[in-house]
Amino acid sequence: MVYQRTIAKEVKVTGIGLHSGKKVTMKLIPQDSDFGIQFLRVDLPQSRPMQANALTVGTTENATTLGSGLEAIHTVEHLLGTLYGLGINNVLIEIDGPEVPIMDGSGASFVFLLKETGIKNLNKSKKFLVILDTVRVEKDGKWAQFEPHSNLAIESTIVFAHPIIKTQKFNFEFSCESFIQDIARARTFGFARDVDMLKRKGLIKGGSLDNAIVLDDYKVLNPEGLRFNNEFVRHKILDTIGDVSLLGFEIAGKITTYKSGHNLHNLLCRKLLETPSAYEIVAASSLKAEAREAHKLPQFISVSH
Ligand SMILES: [Zn+2]
Incomplete structure (x- = not known):
């Protein structure tokens, strides 16, 4: 059986946005099976979780953006690529700014973070x-x-x-x-x-x-x-x-x-x-x-x- 995965515990990471230049803090929170990958802008009081989905992609100039307007989240691709690479299907990503931190420009820092955090198999098969x-x-x-x-x-x-x-x-x-x-x-x-x-x-x-x-x-x-x-x-x-x-x-x-x-x-x-x-x-x-x-x-x- 290939189980769905989440992370073993909550983890926080701080960095700057490549395009915005702004400091952002991101919290990854474990979730149960079939939750998927969702982002939540915690800096915006009215914001609701946004499912990472190809149909929610807004602009794609120089980076991939989820959503549009004030609630958009930019430069999600390296984090999402790394979550896929480690087979993590279920996590809530709380973020206090408009852009995922760029870290070193690759997925290496996210691999390191997820390795330190550990991964948890959920009791349900992947699709x-x-x-x-x-x-x-x-x-x-x-x-x-x-x-x-x-x-x-x-x-x-x-x-x-x-x-x-x-x-x-x-x-x-x-x-x-x-x-x-x-x-x-x-x-x-x-x-x-x-x-x-x-x-x-x-x-x-x-x-x-x-x-x-x-x-x-x-x-x-x-x-x-x-x-x-x-x-x-x-x-x-x-x-x-x-x-x-x-x-x-x-x-x-x-x-x-x-x-x-x-x-x-x-x-x-x-x-x-x-x-x-x-x-x-x-x-x-x-x-x-x-x-x-x-x-x-x-x-x-x-x-x-
Ligand atoms: Zn890239």
Whole structure:
């Protein structure tokens, strides 16, 4: 049986928002099965919990935003990607500001936090969204698609006219362990030449070399360099996992992306949901053994029951 998971106890984390530059404190609170992932803006007295769901996504410029207007919550993708990576399905995220803290620009700090907190198996099976047919979206020469596969796999290609990035392609076969090793640590990135333009748009006010890879026209400006030589495409996979986790289920299917971003990932999820013949929701027990195996947590994460 692959059980639904929550966290073993409540945990708090403080950091700054990448785009807002504001300090935020976030509290993760354990929940029972079938609760899902919900956010609550505790700084707004009238605010109600908001389910993390592909259909609640508002803007997708530079980050994925849930909801809209004053109650929106920005930059949810790295936290959601990490929760998916560790198979955590049920948690309430209380947050006292408009943006999830950026931490080091990757999912690594959240992995560390969740590892310290511990994970709890709930007494109910996970459900999986199984892709039955190809669903594809295309926009301006960029595309993304779902197709049938026994486990979650993501093959991403990114193309940048930059000598350090160029074209990078990575084929990731999901398991909790490989997520932690190969994907979670990959940081977001940006270009020094865009900084003024983004700041004029009110973005990346909290951006620094501590929470993003920054490149000038020739090289990486971070003194510590890269964590992987293809860290950029690995980060694209972290973003993709966070964005498709908004379908609300573990996924058995292959996602292929070419020059994709948050907008295309959300369009892909919406198109899938509009195509009921292209997927089914099944209990974990009806999946192939390898797909169930992939959701085992590595030994260094403590799991309670
Ligand atoms: Zn990202």
